[in-house]
Amino acid sequence: KAGLTKTRQNFVEKVEQIFTGYKKIDEELYEELEEVLIRSDVGVNTSMELVERLRKEVKQRKISDPQELTKVLQELIVELLGKEETIAFAERGPSVILVVGVNGVGKTTTIGKLANRFKLDGKRVVLAAGDTFRAAAIDQLEVWGERSGVEVIKQREGADPAAVAYDAVQAAKSREMDVVLVDTAGRLHNKVNLMEELRKVKRVIEREIPGAPHEVLLVLDATTGQNALQQAKLFQEVAGVTGIVLTKLDGTAKGGVVLGIQGETRIPVKWIGIGEGMEDLRPFVPKDFAEALFG
């Protein structure tokens, strides 16, 4: 439930206001609903799709009272969000999780939180400081490594990220580690470079461990709303994303973007960030999310 208060106010309370403001279900109601959904960062296509589905349900179930629509909309949202998706781990040997995303979205923090979580689950974790473009990124990853008692494999600033990934995977194999979390650079200004760099890192990992990387997690900042949706589309194209971590859901009114991401990319949201602390990462459970939203 934590952190969804503002999204609830911005989204569900407005939707409910529409439903209580109408005596019957008509075209105007649907239009107003669509507008509220779009303004709540649900995204144009997903908003239209939800309203379309709602129309169908109303017809099929012969609903005439607008008050009944909240319940139906909640059901449709749960359906849209799909089932809970877990992280893919290797059956044997180290699992490699590549973490991608634009600078500032909370990538390093998320890696730190995940490392801590996996460690608490009894896994042996190693981190790869693959964002070699910024010295600060390497330092920060080390701070998180110390905090969670996890080793960080690094090279100097400017080194080849693929070489860092290689070192980390080697270390994981020889020391029988369970999880390698690989940080990557998040410079977006050059799509071709970004793509090349990620491809090379992936290639090295694939060569060392068949079937790896087992996950490509994209970190997105919920407070950026529609930008997050654009980034999801871009990284889906360049990196073959298998799951999303949506950060900073605490305190933002833009939580509706979860629906837009699911509706428009079909990439499952696997974790949500709800604060800056080590513990502030939760598996994303669609049903719970919808319930928390609708209070």
Ligand code: GDP
């Ligand atoms: P990076 O550049 O993507 O590696 O981003 P960082 O991990 O350095 O995070 C950027 C800022 O966002 C830091 O101040 C973090 O504390 C903050 N941050 C990360 N995740 C969350 C979250 O879930 N909630 C909040 N409120 N802040 C977060």
